[in-house]
């Protein structure tokens with residue numbers, strides 16, 4: 001006769017599988033779990049034993065739960081499928097019939113005949129869920145079995161109905177922690193039926209108790225359908241809120257452009273921003289107290305423009321490195337009396353890397369030495385060609401100091417914005433980026449946020465970078481309290497638990513609880529990441545990165561001592577041909593490697609190549625902290641070779657010499673067949689058979705080579721330690737003399753950075 005499984009037998013005996021497993025083991029029937037099988041004889045034994053045991057196992061009043069079904073092998077699970085229709089009665093149960101909320105026996109009993117809402121509520125309070133008995137635990141076993149029978153009856157429909165359940169879904173899509181009620185909805189089955197099925201499978205729960213993954217999977221198998229865990233939305237992922245691809249076009253409306261002003265030192269950025277700000281303040285804001293919140297808006301021709309007050313190019317790219325790409329348009333200020341300078345080029349490359357269009361403001365045209373045409377000419381070299389020269393870059397000649405042509409510049413900004421069709425949906429929960437943030441003694445963490453989508457309101461639960469809170473107050477750049485902020489509006493907020501960082505992204509959440517959970521989790525992860533900081537692309541890990549398919553081009557920054565070298569290096573690097581990757585020079589300039597180069601490298605995941613130049617101390621520190629690969633060379637072809645080898649995955653590991661010991665030669669023997677044998681004493685460290693050796697005479701290295709043999713007395717040995725004598729020969733070298741020192745060393749591979 002076929003074997004029977006414990007859980008089937010338990011079902012038949014109307015007792016929990018766990019209790020039966022225990023009973024079996026106590027009575028010499030060795031079984032592991034509810035999936036174990038027993039012989040017909042053993043089954044008979046258990047049947048006869050079960051009566052006594054049921055009362056014993058339930059008398060302690062404890063929740064009887066089944067061991068995790070994890071151990072259940074797959075094939076057994078499948079073998080189980082043929083039982084999936086065993087509950088036909090229950091399946092026919094009316095789907096709309098109100099179900100008891102609690103699985104307690106008492107509750108069920110009270111409820112058995114006429115469920116009504118008041119009663120259900122009352123029973124919700126009864127937490128006696130999965131007990132076989134509760135307060136009545138000490139009563140006799142017959143009573144208990146009756147109650148169990150009663151319970152099973154209660155789970156079955158009072159009057160069989162003709163109405164059929166909706167068909168089961170093909171796949172049970174679940175999330176970990178769902179309860180019977182949740183599953184009931186998905187399976188189109190009454191929750192009570194699910195509780196019953198679980199009971200039969202040895203899992204005692206009420207409808208509200210959350211279920212483990214394995215339990216849900218077994219349940220699905222029991223219904224004969226596949227179970228699939230739904231990928232849960234990662235609440236800590238703020239980027240998903242920025243995904244505007246799914247945004248319904250009809251919700252989008254025009255938004256003001258966000259403009260960053262960049263340029264070389266003293267070319268007039270601040271003067272320009274001040275001029276624009278003061279000459280275009282809106283009437284209602286006049287008289288407000290100007291606040292430095294890192295950004296402001298002006299109204300011009302009834303249109304609004306947002307200006308960011310970014311302090312320098314490094315900050316611009318640093319924000320980008322943190323994920324904030326908030327600038328729509330870059331205004332490049334170039335002084336007409338000074339022309340294109342190193343930081344002008346830097347600014348161009350930062351803007352290009354961020355893919356923002358550039359409007360050139362040729363400043364200081366009022367000055368006697370001004371030569372705007374020369375500036376234009378210089379800029380053509382960087383791909384900035386004015387329209388009347390056949391290009392598409394907008395050039396405006398201005399005087400920031402005297403307010404000349406500022407309106408024209410604003411017109412051009414609006415024109416560029418119009419072409420870009422900048423849009424956002426104001427009717428959604430706000431998302432955006434941090435422009436700047438600080439700790440205010442009185443107000444706590446204060447952050448200037450730029451709203452990029454949606455509308456931000458006072459009171460919104462919010463996650464900002466790795467911080468969270470509720471928007472307590474919101475102030476604009478004129479110090480006025482505002483209640484809401486629409487797309488492209490910068491606002492200063494308070495109410496966060498900590499200070500976020502410039503460039504962090506923010507998103508408004510539906511409730512404060514989720515915001516807090518997301519914020520805390522993000523902070524935790526950031527901390528973990530900081531600990532196990534993954535390095536940027538380096539020439540050493542380039543090949544591995546390429547193989548992982550993460551890299552199609554190798555961004556490179558070139559710094560060299562003279563322009564000729566910059567160009568030579570750039571051209572040669574671009575000629576390197578390796579399947580699937582190419583060199584992309586994102587910035588090249590003459591001069592030392594500075595902090596701006598390092599931040600640009602960080603934001604663009606680039607490698608810096610220095611030719612005859614060194615990094616400044618600050619740049620060096622920053623590169624070390626952020627693990628930016630800086631390669632310094634003095635020979636061009638070596639630099640090219642290195643990059644090429646890295647791209648082909650052939651970069652030689654770097655070795656360093658490590659001295660392991662010294663031998664003082666005390667005696668010399670000559671053997672016609674072997675050559676010169678040196679007898680000596682190991683004076684420090686050790687000498688090993690495979691070591692490289694250097695022969696030093698009077699402080700001068702006479703010969704560098706390898707050991708030929710190493711012996712102690714007559715035996716070949718692998719190593720001899722300090723304080724011992726040894727005999728040795730040097731490969732292909734015989735001119736060893738007494739008092740020579742033989743230095744043993746090995747080449748140690750330096751771990752890849």
Ligand SMILES: Nc1nc2c(ncn2[C@@H]2O[C@H](COP(=O)(O)OP(=O)(O)OP(=O)(O)O)[C@@H](O)[C@H]2O)c(=O)[nH]1
Pocket residue numbers: 263264265266267268269270271272363364365366367398399400401402
């Ligand atoms: N004649 C003249 N002087 C100007 C003009 N714009 C700015 N300046 C002067 O140039 C100097 C530098 O101007 P800033 O606005 O401070 O330059 P910046 O680019 O902000 O300089 P940093 O903040 O140091 O990078 C100041 O003395 C200004 O008064 C202009 O259009 N004409």
